[in-house]
Amino acid sequence: MDAQAFPPIGATMTSPDTSPTLARDAGAVDAPHPSGPLAGYADWPAYLERTTPHRPGDERGDALARALGVRRPSAADIRVEHTWSNDGVDGSELSWQLPYGPRTRAWLLRPAGIRSALPGLLALHCHGGVRSVGAEQLVETDRHPHPTAARLRRDVYDGRAPANDLARDGFAVLAHDTFSWGSRAFDLTRPTPRLAEHIAAREALWRERGEDPSAADRFDAISTLHEDSLAKAAGMLGSSLAGAVASDDLAALDVLAELPGVDPARLGTFGLSGGGGRAVLAAALDRRISATVVTCMMATFASLVPAEIDTHSWLLHSPGIRSAGDWPELARPGRGQSVLVQYGRYDPLFPAAGMQAADAALAGSAGYAGSFHDAGHVSSAAMQDEARAFLADRLRA
Template sequence: MKIENKEGPEKMPRRAFLKTTAYTSALPLLMGEHYITGISSEQIKTINNFSMSSEKSLIGGYGPWAVSLLPKVPPLSFRNDKWKDLASWKKQALGKTMELVSSPPKVKAPAVTVVNKYVYDGLEIEELTWQMPYGRPTSAILLKPQGVSKPLPAVLGLHDHAGKKYFGYRKIVKTSDDQHPLLKEHQETNYEGKAWANEIAKRGYVVLVNDAFAFGSRRVFYEDVKGLDWGEVKTTGKSDIDPEKSENIETYNTWSSEHEHVMSKSLFCAGTTWPGVFLSEDQIALDILSARKDVDSNRIGCGGLSGGGLRTVYLAGLDPRIKCAVCVGFMTTWNDLILNKSFNHTWMTYTPLLPQYLDFPEIIGLRVPLPTLVLNNNQDELYTLAEMKKADNILTEVFKKAKASEKYAAKFYDGPHKFDAKMQADAFEWFDKWL
């Protein structure tokens, strides 16, 4: 069989072609010589390599073909040999990424209302709210060491997803001894019983944690929705219903998970993306944090687990005000998502067409040479270990080429998806080192 491509004809055994393209059911149609145009030798090699290692993928026999569509080294990757100058590469890569992320138009930082102030566990706590141009008001919590008056370094704490949209910032803070049982369980499972935002605030940081788009105060309220009915949802906040009852919260979380693909499609139709909306709203929170008199605006970091790690990838990659970043439990490659793990992941992950220009780790790699730490779990069910290691290799190469190897580190821990006490200690030490 002869295969023609842009780089000229190549010979490929007929049996190998049938194996790599999973066309074995069409044997009678493939007798004789046939020609395939538009497939490069590199793509054929990718298909061959995949087929030799695995016959199956999440999308069946289409897996090798889908992987072959991605360039081996994307054109806007700093690893690409054509990029010699860091500044010129960054200008091009940031510009294209911002174009594809398509955040809603930037708005002026809104007025912030302090709803309540009190002291708990040695921390001064402020309950805050602000109104975006759309949706219900955003709720947030601010924590800082009690009695400190000088400007401090700050961290924007980015809460996780976990399939629990009823809660937002409350997942990673603790503001009283009376904690909702679902939040207590969540922190025990994911954070070894610790409210990590509180823990780092105690080390001398101002910490702001805001509800992300579609979570907590920013969630989609069922009573605002028409045209959809996915079971009995009782978390409407009406006077005769207890929205904080665990069974009502679980019902809402199930409904909101089903609603996620609807929201994502609607955002695409509006000309934006979920990562773009996350980025826009997290940048507003960053505006608010930066403007505080008790914050040193030149020493601000961000970090989070899982969905918080995802938000870290985009915010830290695209906003240079983040001087130090810690991404926890959200690092892999587009290949991993194509072949193995897309079903595990939220719609909030994806920016259409971006994989043609950058591999997933290279989104946060856009911040090079600013300090960046990635924490992974060896048995994390959301990724394959091989692709987590590959992502580490990619970022290592990016920082090395920028002559900033000391500004990047990745660590791997035994265990499932989590941000436990040991990982928190390593993350906090990274913030201390660079902030």
């Protein structure tokens, strides 16, 4: 990416269409889309065929990239769609085009009025069982939030917008929709016969319960059903769901590192739940990330299989990932890196013994810090305050 081609703050552009689409009525859908479960990403198979897995250049990173089929796509046609300034933050809504799929929507936040080079943070949204929104859950803008983003901020982020808080702390924060979320969601308007059957069953269940889900909630439920087909297709194409998500994240990291006003020598990342898993992978795949915060996304693989197979999505249960190492081993900081892992003592998604075993496996590693909180599967205010202090210390914000 050519940093000099980046549009100036305040440029006026046309906003991309970021509304996920799905069939209105499973019983009345047209013939399946010719791209099948990859509708909206018809160009993805050809891209995977002509590229090879990313090679970070170290044994662990190379093994991980190979196991997950991670690629290194480049963002093109980067646009500023909208700007605002509010409550100590200067914000920009951005978009860019990767070599496959729809345009990526993202938000860049900075402390108001500051144009000097700042440490950069890649903010990674959680899975959350939703795909109608992605990074918007982390960001407060000058516009009315998507209802799902507002609900996630209320329920899992203690009512806060973490990206805004970190921007006020002196960071340039980039939060992007990743592969299959938000603006990068798949087109589900013409489902395959198999997915249509699953949709019909879900519709019947809603009717039986007297439920009338919103369009966003309906899309989220159907996207969860679609994830199985998506993971299957990714595996047959030499990648994986986790690998495709990591590929989007690496492209976003390149965007962040090359933005004017970002110090590429001071890069970090953070995330809750699936976002924490993405942070683990990003730091293992790119050593430029020197500080990482992983919230409620750490346990040994042995503690998750078989009891917790249905608890987590394909984003964690990725075929072949154990060939690259156990989850704590993949999170172990490399030379010049540091990681804070935050555990929720009452997290219902990770067994206590698995979290304790992971902490024990990481204890003593240079650059590792672990903390246990009286919390469930959330990023509480106390966790966020600890994370902000950790990132400020490690990245000299």
